[in-house]
Amino acid sequence: MSSSLASFLQMLFNGLSLGATLALIAVGLTMVFGVLRVVNFSHGVLFMFGAYTTYFVVEVLGQGYFTALVVAAVVVASISAALGATVFRRFEGLLLEGAIAGILLALLLENVALVWFGASPKSVAGPFTDVVAIGGVYLEGHRILIIAVAIVLVTALHLFVTRTRYGRALRAAQQDSFAARSQGIAVPRMLIMTFAIGGALAGAAGALVAPQQVLLPSMGQPPLLLAFVIVIVGGMGSVKGSLIAAGAIGLLQSGISTYWVPEAAVWSSFAVALCFLAFRPQGVFGNA
Amino acid sequence: MPNSARLSRSGRPRQWGKISAALGLLAGITFGLTAGEYYLNVGVLAFLSLIMAISLRLLMLAGEAALCHGAFYAFGAYTTGILTTQHGMPFWLTVSLGGLVAACGALIIGVSSFRTSGSYFLLMTFAFLIVASSIIESWTSLTGGFSGIVGIPSPGGVDSLADWYWLMLVLAALVFLVFLFIESSRWGLELKALGQSRELAQSIGISPGPNMLVAFTVGAFFAGVAGSFYASYVSFIAPSSFSFWLSVYVLMYVIIGGSRYLVGTVVGTFVLAVIPVLTDWSEGYVGIFTAAITLLILMAVPNGIVTALAHRFGSQTAAATLRRRVHPGVRSHRDAAQDAPTRDPESRTDAILRLSGVSKNFGGLQALDNVSFSVRPGETLGIIGPNGAGKTTLFNLISGFDAPSGGTIEFGERRLETLRPARVVRYGLTRTFQHSSVFGELSAFENLVVACRGRRTGLLHCLQPVQRDRAALAEAQSLLERFDMEAWAETAAEDLPYGARKRLGVAIGMATKPRMLFLDEPMAGLTDPEVQEMTELLRDLDRSGETTIVLIEHRMSAVTSLCDRLVVLDFGRVIADGTPNDVLNDPQVVEAYLGGSLEGFEHV
Numbered sequence: 001m002s003s004s005l006a007s008f009l010q011m012l013f014n015g016l017s018l019g020a021t022l023a024l025i026a027v028g029l030t031m032v033f034g035v036l037r038v039v040n041f042s043h044g045v046l047f048m049f050g051a052y053t054t055y056f057v058v059e060v061l062g063q064g065y066f067t068a069l070v071v072a073a074v075v076v077a078s079i080s081a082a083l084g085a086t087v088f089r090r091f092e093g094l095l096l097e098g099a100i101a102g103i104l105l106a107l108l109l110e111n112v113a114l115v116w117f118g119a120s121p122k123s124v125a126g127p128f129t130d131v132v133a134i135g136g137v138y139l140e141g142h143r144i145l146i147i148a149v150a151i152v153l154v155t156a157l158h159l160f161v162t163r164t165r166y167g168r169a170l171r172a173a174q175q176d177s178f179a180a181r182s183q184g185i186a187v188p189r190m191l192i193m194t195f196a197i198g199g200a201l202a203g204a205a206g207a208l209v210a211p212q213q214v215l216l217p218s219m220g221q222p223p224l225l226l227a228f229v230i231v232i233v234g235g236m237g238s239v240k241g242s243l244i245a246a247g248a249i250g251l252l253q254s255g256i257s258t259y260w261v262p263e264a265a266v267w268s269s270f271a272v273a274l275c276f277l278a279f280r281p282q283g284v285f286g287n288a
Numbered sequence: 289m290p291n292s293a294r295l296s297r298s299g300r301p302r303q304w305g306k307i308s309a310a311l312g313l314l315a316g317i318t319f320g321l322t323a324g325e326y327y328l329n330v331g332v333l334a335f336l337s338l339i340m341a342i343s344l345r346l347l348m349l350a351g352e353a354a355l356c357h358g359a360f361y362a363f364g365a366y367t368t369g370i371l372t373t374q375h376g377m378p379f380w381l382t383v384s385l386g387g388l389v390a391a392c393g394a395l396i397i398g399v400s401s402f403r404t405s406g407s408y409f410l411l412m413t414f415a416f417l418i419v420a421s422s423i424i425e426s427w428t429s430l431t432g433g434f435s436g437i438v439g440i441p442s443p444g445g446v447d448s449l450a451d452w453y454w455l456m457l458v459l460a461a462l463v464f465l466v467f468l469f470i471e472s473s474r475w476g477l478e479l480k481a482l483g484q485s486r487e488l489a490q491s492i493g494i495s496p497g498p499n500m501l502v503a504f505t506v507g508a509f510f511a512g513v514a515g516s517f518y519a520s521y522v523s524f525i526a527p528s529s530f531s532f533w534l535s536v537y538v539l540m541y542v543i544i545g546g547s548r549y550l551v552g553t554v555v556g557t558f559v560l561a562v563i564p565v566l567t568d569w570s571e572g573y574v575g576i577f578t579a580a581i582t583l584l585i586l587m588a589v590p591n592g593i594v595t596a597l598a599h600r601f602g603s604q605t606a607a608a609t610l611r612r613r614v615h616p617g618v619r620s621h622r623d624a625a626q627d628a629p630t631r632d633p634e635s636r637t638d639a640i641l642r643l644s645g646v647s648k649n650f651g652g653l654q655a656l657d658n659v660s661f662s663v664r665p666g667e668t669l670g671i672i673g674p675n676g677a678g679k680t681t682l683f684n685l686i687s688g689f690d691a692p693s694g695g696t697i698e699f700g701e702r703r704l705e706t707l708r709p710a711r712v713v714r715y716g717l718t719r720t721f722q723h724s725s726v727f728g729e730l731s732a733f734e735n736l737v738v739a740c741r742g743r744r745t746g747l748l749h750c751l752q753p754v755q756r757d758r759a760a761l762a763e764a765q766s767l768l769e770r771f772d773m774e775a776w777a778e779t780a781a782e783d784l785p786y787g788a789r790k791r792l793g794v795a796i797g798m799a800t801k802p803r804m805l806f807l808d809e810p811m812a813g814l815t816d817p818e819v820q821e822m823t824e825l826l827r828d829l830d831r832s833g834e835t836t837i838v839l840i841e842h843r844m845s846a847v848t849s850l851c852d853r854l855v856v857l858d859f860g861r862v863i864a865d866g867t868p869n870d871v872l873n874d875p876q877v878v879e880a881y882l883g884g885s886l887e888g889f890e891h892v
Contacts (some may be wrong), residue, residue: 039411090587096353097586099410100543103536104583111575221532225418232411267422274415278400281408 006136011258012251017143019250020150024205025223026230026242027157028198032084034174034237035194038091038098042083042105044224046199049109050076050206051215052117055124065127065211069149072207073200080199081192089191092177106220113217126211146208153204154243157197170194174237225266226253229273235283245284308551313461320453328449330565332521335456336514337561339463341541341553343510346470346503348547350496351483356397356413358535359420360390360508364515365525369437370430372520379443383516390512393420394505402497417535425527436526440519452521459517463510468550470506474738474757475750477730479503481738483547484727490709491687491719492739492800537561540578544585546592548729555594639664640836641686641717641804646695648681648860655681657860658695663804668830669838670847670868673857674880679840680722682857683806687719688712699804716803722812725793728782732773732792735781736764739799763799771795771825787818791825798829805829807839811846819843826850848872856880 025047032040050072057068083105091098128141161167172180173190181187205223213219230249234241249269256265276283319331344357364386371377371385393416401412424431431437446455470476479499482489486496519525537560545556560582564574589596639662648656656678663669671679684690686697688709697704699717707715727735740760742749754760768774771791776784781792790810797805810826811819823846830837830850841847847854847868854871856864858880864871871877 087583087587095408096410097590100353100539101583101586104540104579104586107533107536107575108579108583111572111579115570115572115576228411228414232408232415261426263422263426267419267426270415270418270422274412274419277408277412277415 003136007258009137011254013137013139013143014258015251015254016247017146017250018253019247020147021205021209022223022226022230022250023243023246024150024153024201024208026227026234026246027154027239028080028201029227030231030234030237030239030242031174031194031198032088033231034239035170035177035191036088036091036098037093037095038088039095039102039228039236040088040198041099041102041224042109043102043198043202043227044220045106045109045113046076046080046202046220047206047209047223048113048215048217048220049079050203051124051210051219052113052122052206053203054207054210055122055215058124059122065125068124069204069207072203074203076203076206077196077200080202081196084195085188085192088195089188110217110220117215117217119217121214121216123214124210142211149204149208153201157201157239166193222266226269229269231283232273232276233283238283241284309464309554312551312554316457316461320450320457323453325449328453330562332449332452332456334557334561335460336518336521337538337541338460338554338557339514340511340538341557342463342467342550343507343514344538344542345467345547345550345553346476346479346507347500348542349471349476349483350479350500350503351486352409352500352504353539354413354504354507355410355532355535355539356393356417356420357507357511357538358530358532359417360393360511361515361518361534362420362424362525362530363390363393364512365519365529366424366431366437366515367512368516368519369440369525372441373437373439379441379516379520383513386516387509387512390515391505391509394508395501398501398504402501417532421527421530421532424530432526434527436524436529437519438524440523440525442520442523456517456521464550464554469753470751471550472753472755473751474741474754474760475499477734477738477754478741478750480548480730481727484729485724487689487724488721488727488796490689491713491721492796493710493713493741495708495710537578540582542592544582544592546589546595548591548595549598552592552594556592640700641838642696642698643686644696644698646682646685646692646697648678648685648690649693655860656685656692659857659860659862660695661855661862661865663836663838665803665836666830666833667836667852668826668850669836670851670854671838671840671857672842672844672847672854677857678860679857680808681860683719683808683840686712687717687806713800713802716801717806718797718800718802718804719806720793720797720808720810722808726781726784726789726796729780731778732781732784732788733764733768733777735792735796736767736799737761739796740764740767741800767795767799771798772821787814787821790814790818790822794822794825794829798835802835804836804838807837807841809840809842811841811843814843819846822846823850844872 029040029043053072053075054068057063057071058065087101091101126142128145130141132139161171169185170190170193172185173187177187226249230242230245234245252269253265256268340357340361347354367386367389368382371382372379397412397416401409425433446452478494482494482496482499541557541560542553545552560578564577641663644660646656646659673679685692688707692705699715702715704712737754737760740763768777773792776788794810811822826837851868854868855862856871856877863880864874864877
């Protein structure tokens, strides 16, 4: 295999695994926006808590990685649901105040993490350390795991919202909370469920990323930034849009890092978001 | 009582504002004379924070917020850093350039955002902040990348920390005064009106886009100036000096004090920028303190501490005023109006408003279908029809809040279909709203003053202090008397009893001196005596010949007694057009609207 083809395939693979992580974060962000019209700036902190929970379960309690993955999803889902129920539901429809409340929560929780876990970086051992090399393309076992878990979780979410009563009620609440309310749907409960689902996905994303990077209280910021770009490009509130945009932004990041300089990756993604906000604020699939 | 006194009384907190500003200045001077090096440094940084916070105020008065003032600060700092170290330019020259570079940044983002509705402005500023800081990090040849710029000189003559302290104290005081001047000008009042209700502001002729753009750009200029001073003060700048949190903190300074009063911003900056430093906490606890206190304030008193306090004292003064003036004055203007001769219907000239074939679709829904009618000067036209018939949509099209899908709307010689609301008002056609009918936090008097804009729109007129705008004050005063609002002059509009708020809504419309006034359900929710009173008021307006009234109304007794002619809408179509008597006996109307009887109609 020629080296340029190999580096192209490597770029695709890395981009997809990054996109898979970002998709898990962005879906929660866009769902919360859909039901509450609030941009949740504290969503990155949930991701960070997912990673630290994994650290705690694996390195401190000595349990297996997959146990930690489940625990992280459950713990972070509970945190997210609690934040939704106590803080965010007061800011329904208030874009500005809701965004500020989210920023404040992020600041608060990040500093709680700083005081609690300390500023020294932590690391977690992953279950798969093998690297499969096929013709110059290195497929890390852990990246394959990330892609696989993301596909399973997104499929499960899809089945839940299309096949179950609760899922349909959730979609109704997201499309028109007033109409849903008048149909007898308990919108506040749907709202808390949305936060729980978003939290579970973000917690899982944190657990998935934990073996790949060092853990710091501020680790939620970079992926949150990219998740914003994804939500804007995919259309605020559109889950399908975010999934596709997550893949695209993952590939864009990976492509720019491979063929240009890694420093350009973040700002070029945001330049894309700026253009969307200025010329097509409803995104690719949104109707906001 | 002179009118200007009334204005300052309506803003009684302004007295408190003056006292507390003087106290703050005194505290600043005492601090500078007594504090040691460490605290002087805290003081300098606090003044820079204060300038940043104040610079965000205009935008926040107008009801928007930005997350990119840290980027403007960085623009100013880097302009000074680059020009002084690489080009040997004197510091004082780079200060204004720093401000201009920041202002250009604001123009770029503001033009692209306010061009549309600007609904995602906050996100846009956030994206801009990220792009700007990444560019600063990666443009190594210009900015030095992560290693930044070192050796930025101090301005000549400013050598010691104490010198810096006094320089920053003077600068902060100057910026405070500049913004005090701007905020007490007519433009400041108009920004506040925009912040209270963007719709209503448009309906009295204030266009949101340009005003927000200027407010944002002026603020960015001052943020850039502050950044220039910062660069020179610390002499070393790097991307880490301008993190995302800088922009967030600036926003919080304004929020927790409340954007309504300038002093609130000073208090907010002190609470968040000074207290944590004085306590000597570690970084984590500072963050927790700041976030927790701001979040609590945001949830408990969304308008900020100082606004809440001022409102508390403000409403007490209003209550006192109310007790003194519980008996309204003599209604002399009404008695006079009663004697005025009614116009002869024959003398009415041709129509001034003409709608032909107007339609409006919302997706598949046909809200208005081929609507044609005209209004002649001096007649009073009622538009009636069941809920959902398209009455308010019709008002929105005529007043420029929405564009028709087809058909023409002519007002005099002009076509209105494509005009924005602020332009339609300037041509003499004003509409009121059923819901956002007043500027809630402004006093009744201020509501009228802001609406008495006159025809002058020059820069000098805009920046004139409201208290000196004698014409507007006198006019607002006469409207107060005419609409029987004397007793409520100093009450915040949101605290007015319902009937008074409705009257104020009509008075705001009249303040724009319309040739034609569109009233959207001026009597909805009023008690029967209040309906009677409103009917009298509107009849007087009609008889005075100042304006032609078109109203949407469900109270049939009022409609039949006021209107010369009725247009009935049903499912977006005109089903009848004629005198009240003819229309209400039209079988089609009776069938479609009255449900077969006139009885229930009275109480719809």
